[in-house]
Amino acid sequence: MSPAFTSGFRLFLLAAAVAACFSGIGYRLYSLQVVEAGELALLAERARRQVIVQPARRGNIVDANGGVLATTRTLIELGIDPQSVTPADKEKFSELARLTGIPLEEIREAAARRTTRGPSGFADDVRLVRWVKLHDGIDEVSYGKVLDLGLRSVYGNRRYVRFYPGNELAAHLLGFLNREETPVGGIESHLDFYLRGQEGWVESERDGRRRELVQFRNREVRPTDGLHAALTIDHFIQHVVEEELGRIAETFTPQGATVIVSDPVTGAVLAMGNYPTFDLNRFHLEPIAHQRNLAITDVLEPGSTFKIVPAAGALNERLVTPSTVFNCGISSIEVGNRMVRLPRDHRPFGELTVEGIMVKSSNIGVAHLGVMLGSRRLHDYASRFGFGEPTGFPLGGEVRGTLHPVRNWDGLTITRLPMGHAVSATPLQIHQATGAVANGGVLMRPMLVNRVFNDAGETVVSFAPEARRRVISGETARTISGMLRKAAAPGGTAAQAEIRGYEVAGKTGTTQKIVNGRYSNRHHVASFSGFFPASNPRVVMTIIIDEPQTTGSAYGGLVAAPSFKRVAEQLIPYLGIRPSDGSENYFALERDIHDHLRQTGF
Amino acid sequence: MSKKRAGAPRREMLVNPGFIIILCVSVLTLLGISILFSATAHFGSDPYYFLKRQLIWLVIAMAGCAMVCLVNLENSKRYVWIASFILLVGLVLVLIPSVGIYVNGSRRWLPLGPMRLQISEFAKLGMVFALAVYLGANQRHIGTFWRGFVVPGAIIGVTSGLIILQPDYGMAALCGAVGFLMMYLAGTRLIYLAPTFVGAVSLFFLALYHSPVRWRRIMAFLDIEGNRADGSYQLWQAILAFGAGGVHGSGLGAGRQQMNFLPEAHTDFIFAVIGEELGLVFTGLVLVLFFIIFIVGLRHLSRAPNLYQYLLMSGALLLITFQALINMGVVTGCLPTKGMSLPFISYGGSNLVVMFLIVGLYINTAFAWRKPVVRQQERRLREIIA
Numbered sequence: 007m008s009p010a011f012t013s014g015f016r017l018f019l020l021a022a023a024v025a026a027c028f029s030g031i032g033y034r035l036y037s038l039q040v041v042e043a044g045e046l047a048l049l050a051e052r053a054r055r056q057v058i059v060q061p062a063r064r065g066n067i068v069d070a071n072g073g074v075l076a077t078t079r080t081l082i083e084l085g086i087d088p089q090s091v092t093p094a095d096k097e098k099f100s101e102l103a104r105l106t107g108i109p110l111e112e113i114r115e116a117a118a119r120r121t122t123r124g125p126s127g128f129a130d131d132v133r134l135v136r137w138v139k140l141h142d143g144i145d146e147v148s149y150g151k152v153l154d155l156g157l158r159s160v161y162g163n164r165r166y167v168r169f170y171p172g173n174e175l176a177a178h179l180l181g182f183l184n185r186e187e188t189p190v191g192g193i194e195s196h197l198d199f200y201l202r203g204q205e206g207w208v209e210s211e212r213d214g215r216r217r218e219l220v221q222f223r224n225r226e227v228r229p230t231d232g233l234h235a236a237l238t239i240d241h242f243i244q245h246v247v248e249e250e251l252g253r254i255a256e257t258f259t260p261q262g263a264t265v266i267v268s269d270p271v272t273g274a275v276l277a278m279g280n281y282p283t284f285d286l287n288r289f290h291l292e293p294i295a296h297q298r299n300l301a302i303t304d305v306l307e308p309g310s311t312f313k314i315v316p317a318a319g320a321l322n323e324r325l326v327t328p329s330t331v332f333n334c335g336i337s338s339i340e341v342g343n344r345m346v347r348l349p350r351d352h353r354p355f356g357e358l359t360v361e362g363i364m365v366k367s368s369n370i371g372v373a374h375l376g377v378m379l380g381s382r383r384l385h386d387y388a389s390r391f392g393f394g395e396p397t398g399f400p401l402g403g404e405v406r407g408t409l410h411p412v413r414n415w416d417g418l419t420i421t422r423l424p425m426g427h428a429v430s431a432t433p434l435q436i437h438q439a440t441g442a443v444a445n446g447g448v449l450m451r452p453m454l455v456n457r458v459f460n461d462a463g464e465t466v467v468s469f470a471p472e473a474r475r476r477v478i479s480g481e482t483a484r485t486i487s488g489m490l491r492k493a494a495a496p497g498g499t500a501a502q503a504e505i506r507g508y509e510v511a512g513k514t515g516t517t518q519k520i521v522n523g524r525y526s527n528r529h530h531v532a533s534f535s536g537f538f539p540a541s542n543p544r545v546v547m548t549i550i551i552d553e554p555q556t557t558g559s560a561y562g563g564l565v566a567a568p569s570f571k572r573v574a575e576q577l578i579p580y581l582g583i584r585p586s587d588g589s590e591n592y593f594a595l596e597r598d599i600h601d602h603l604r605q606t607g608f
Numbered sequence: 609m610s611k612k613r614a615g616a617p618r619r620e621m622l623v624n625p626g627f628i629i630i631l632c633v634s635v636l637t638l639l640g641i642s643i644l645f646s647a648t649a650h651f652g653s654d655p656y657y658f659l660k661r662q663l664i665w666l667v668i669a670m671a672g673c674a675m676v677c678l679v680n681l682e683n684s685k686r687y688v689w690i691a692s693f694i695l696l697v698g699l700v701l702v703l704i705p706s707v708g709i710y711v712n713g714s715r716r717w718l719p720l721g722p723m724r725l726q727i728s729e730f731a732k733l734g735m736v737f738a739l740a741v742y743l744g745a746n747q748r749h750i751g752t753f754w755r756g757f758v759v760p761g762a763i764i765g766v767t768s769g770l771i772i773l774q775p776d777y778g779m780a781a782l783c784g785a786v787g788f789l790m791m792y793l794a795g796t797r798l799i800y801l802a803p804t805f806v807g808a809v810s811l812f813f814l815a816l817y818h819s820p821v822r823w824r825r826i827m828a829f830l831d832i833e834g835n836r837a838d839g840s841y842q843l844w845q846a847i848l849a850f851g852a853g854g855v856h857g858s859g860l861g862a863g864r865q866q867m868n869f870l871p872e873a874h875t876d877f878i879f880a881v882i883g884e885e886l887g888l889v890f891t892g893l894v895l896v897l898f899f900i901i902f903i904v905g906l907r908h909l910s911r912a913p914n915l916y917q918y919l920l921m922s923g924a925l926l927l928i929t930f931q932a933l934i935n936m937g938v939v940t941g942c943l944p945t946k947g948m949s950l951p952f953i954s955y956g957g958s959n960l961v962v963m964f965l966i967v968g969l970y971i972n973t974a975f976a977w978r979k980p981v982v983r984q985q986e987r988r989l990r991e992i993i994a
Binding site: 012021024028034042 | 747789792793794795847848849850851852853854855864865869883887888891892895898899902903906909914915918929933936937940941942
């Protein structure tokens with residue numbers, strides 16, 4: 007086989023080795039393309055398949071009149087592909103900089119960032135850069151202009167951004183979407199199921215650079231946008247309330263403050279605000295403590311605002327009439343064969359009728375009523391008014407407060423509970439109890455959401471007012487209401503809340519805070535809970551101010567009641583509430599309000 | 609049996625090996641052009657860019673092939689040292705930063721008008737030529753240390769060494785292996801060759817070990833699937849391409865792996881594209897065609913008139929065969945990743961030209977080596993008649 011000048015054996019050996027290599031590769035091809043083909047094809051398929059998620063637009067949150075409280079805007083994240091920058095593109099960079107406000111230097115630098123070191127860090131492990139972000143988000147109009155420039159290398163990706171036009175307006179009620187698009191607190195979290203919508207997706211294939219190969223797209227599901235939620239909150243009232251909270255904060259620099267306004271008949275919350283608050287669009291800049299909705303998360307001793315409970319109980323049980331007289335000059339009382347020391351009043355009273363007890367807010371007087379009712383019935387009435395149980399407010403985080411069962415009471419409780427000590431409640435619980443009186447004795451569940459509706463405006467889910475129970479008879483409620491009316495008149499503790507021509511009913515509260523285990527003389531909670539017009543209540547309002555810093559005493563009547571008056575005066579023309587005495591002075595106010603509306607832009 | 613062998617006239621091959629080679633190479637080239645178009649059509653804006661360039665190179669390559677066909681190999685010996693010198697200068701020039709074109713971490717190309725010339729492609733053929741001339745001339749001293757081992761060893765060493773400096777380890781290894789086997793075939797004593805082989809292999813691995821990237825690549829090869837996110841990404845994608853193709857393939861133009869999954873889909877990894885689009889049928893065909901070229905070439909060697917031509921042809925044949933084997937071995941994951949073109953199929957002008965020059969040699973000898981045999985038969989016929 008081989009010429010004489012060479013070794014046939016050597017050639018044969020070489021040929022054999024090469025033939026072995028060929029058969030080795032042949033076997034390898036067989037095993038790859040026949041034996042393992044199925045498994046490998048599946049892996050290749052998996053690497054190519056891609057599901058592109060198409061985000062759904064989150065629904066709006068609107069107020070009772072359709073005003074937008076929270077909405078979703080489209081922004082376009084703009085970037086550049088350094089690999090496809092053409093000389094023509096480079097000439098247009100200055101134009102791009104002008105349109106988008108991105109510094110020209112930055113664009114040039116981004117366009118020049120063509121490669122990056124791979125993860126190994128070795129000098130020859132170099133990767134191509136395909137995307138450098140230029141701008142976090144520009145709007146559709148600007149993006150349209152950028153596209154009109156016809157740059158090959160610059161393009162954007164749409165993304166949705168949650169936006170709250172009112173900034174801190176109703177911040178605690180709305181909640182927000184955090185950086186991970188997760189709803190935090192408020193309606194955003196409560197109604198997330200309706201608001202978030204259904205993401206769509208595209209099943210398609212991609213190439214090695216993860217770009218979609220549109221020709222292989224085989225399934226497309228359009229996203230379903232989220233539904234919208236209409237709240238019972240009224241934009242304007244919320245604004246008035248927050249303005250008042252601002253004034254309270256400025257005047258008293260309190261630890262905290264809460265104002266709740268609702269419709270007594272339906273339980274619909276018209277406004278709920280707290281100080282301190284935060285800006286929903288910049289939630290990350292403020293202490294997380296500011297995000298607490300104090301109205302439902304913080305408890306306080308209700309103090310005198312609680313006095314409607316023993317009074318209503320005693321009247322409802324027909325143990326007393328409004329004119330029953332009690333001796334409020336005594337210092338101790340006999341309870342079950344034992345003399346119990348009575349609390350003191352802020353000033354000594356002599357004999358007072360039940361009405362007088364309420365108007366003057368006598369601690370000794372309500373202690374009499376408590377003792378008359380007895381522990382069991384006193385506890386039951388407190389419980390029926392909603393103390394010690396959640397109000398059923400739709401947002402999460404509500405606490406139930408404390409109403410001790412009778413077996414845990416000590417000897418003093420029967421005389422201290424009637425004046426609102428030894429019990430703790432949230433501002434909303436106090437508000438709801440007052441609301442029950444305003445609503446003819448029926449305790450309502452607070453209502454925050456009116457309805458959930460779609461883009462066409464059709465109602466998808468509607469929410470109805472919900473009565474929780476009848477607490478006292480209508481007659482008793484009217485009687486208490488009359489007493490509270492007198493409390494907010496000259497001579498009563500809440501005289502500062504009076505509005506001429508309107509029957510304001512309300513109860514003040516001044517609670518000493520417990521500091522280091524003792525009631526402090528310097529740390530108070532001032533409160534006022536009331537409604538008007540007393541004969542046909544349209545609005546219930548509760549104002550709680552935690553530790554107001556005042557030069558004088560922080561009585562609820564002096565600190566909280568004026569706020570009630572200021573807010574109420576703005577609500578009268580807005581809600582068109584007619585004066586009870588037939589006078590027409592609200593028209594003058596109405597003009598002011600309209601001026602105000604124009605100024606604030608609502 | 610021995611009687612038959614001695615008495616019978618030298619059996620003629622049924623078909624002239626030149627025709628077999630032309631047929632094999634034509635099929636490979638046509639397949640290469642088709643698959644190259646499919647692999648590169650989605651690159652950039654002009655789908656015909658790579659196809660056009662490759663077709664231009666093909667014309668140049670075929671012209672070169674035709675020229676080599678007409679050369680008298682014995683006369684060409686005279687020019688071997690001039691050619692070697694030019695190539696040597698080229699190999700040095702390419703290392704000079706301002707002259708050689710730097711791509712992906714190595715300096716391999718010399719600018720030539722609009723084209724780029726990969727000088728080492730020509731150098732490997734030059735080395736084969738020079739070795740064949742030298743060993744052919746020193747046929748009688750082949751058993752000596754100096755003429756049989758040191759000088760040819762130096763020719764190989766200088767070529768490989770300069771190529772390593774670029775660096776291009778794959779090409780250097782190919783030159784080393786082919787040159788070594790030429791010495792082996794020429795008859796250099798095994799007592800010299802065996803230690804050299806061991807030494808060269810250990811040196812090669814030592815060099816690899818000191819280049820962390822390459823060492824990592826070797827290590828990655830040992831666990832392709834585990835390293836697929838990093839070191840052996842290319843290889844893993846190639847393996848997937850073969851699997852995705854199966855027996856029949858996904859159809860010409862229907863492959864997906866070349867769409868940025870498979871880096872260098874048009875050059876070193878084009879065999880994987882064949883695997884995906886045309887399946888085992890065609891990968892098997894490619895393998896068989898290269899094997900036919902090798903075997904037919906080997907049988908054809910037996911007609912070589914002298915050691916020089918014998919070595920020239922065997923070296924050229926080994927260049928084609930080894931390049932094909934290494935490429936297919938790498939792409940199928942049998943060998944560690946090493947840049948190596950698949951002859952006649954991969955995109956790349958220099959390699960195509962060199963491969964066609966070798967085809968030219970083949971055709972040249974296929975016709976030149978027939979003549980003495982024919983004369984011998986005529987002589988025998990005359991003897992019978994007389």
